[in-house]
Amino acid sequence: QSVLTQPPSASGTPGQRVTISCSGSSSNIGSNTVNWYQQLPGTAPKLLIYSNNQRPSGVPDRFSGSKSGTSASLAISGLQSEDEADYYCAAWDDSLNGGVFGGGTKLTVL
Amino acid sequence: EVQLLESGGGLVQPGGSLRLSCAASGFTFSSYAMSWVRQAPGKGLEWVSAISGSGGSTYYADSVKGRFTISRDNSKNTLYLQMNSLRAEDTAVYYCAKENYDFCHLGMDVWGQGTTVTVSS
Secondary structure, eight states: OOOOBBSEEEETTTTEEEEEEEETTTTTTTTSOOEEEEETSSSSSEEOOOOOOOTTTTTTTEEEEEEETTEEEEEEEEEOGGGOOEEEEEEEETTTTTEEEOOOHHHHHH | OOEEEEEOOOOETTOOOOEEEEESSSSSSGGSSSEEEEEEEOOEEEEEEEEESOOOOOOEEETTTEEEEEEEETTTTTTEEEEOOOOOGGOOOEEEEEESSSSSSSSSEEEEEOOOEEEOO
């Protein structure tokens, strides 16, 4: 069982907006920034969002992140077929003195 | 080009040891914290260990504490993971990853291609 909780699956149609939630606690999301990763099948993860809401260069502005209290969300607008992937949230945990990932959300584009 | 290249994976018996290496290029290696992240077959990502840019601070997941040792040689631009007392549950693809700052916050902007570790008799 992961320290950060994500829904196992999400779906949407092309052009739609979808959100993926990530729930944690005061020792991780509540006191540290949240990062989001996209993993396409058979490939290494790719950083999508860092420090709650910052996009690395090259990441489309269709991807956005937010955080409130001990929860965070990743939003994908203008959904495209190539967005079909696994998405993970991640944060540092002060109690564990280590990193934690969510269990991952498999996004299906219908 | 910024690049990370892992090596050292393979098949090892339970209780055995393995050392993974990660060769970095294209950036000032000593200026960034580095992490190891693993992914068991069909499972999600699991953070394993991290080290500060200077190597002075190291961090471990409870699942590997006391068995794995992370280190780095900044003169060789190389990150290591010494894995001892390996168990079947350590079977995974191991990725090395670069933090985008010199502190560990799980914001990893560069990843290697991964190296596979299989623990089996």
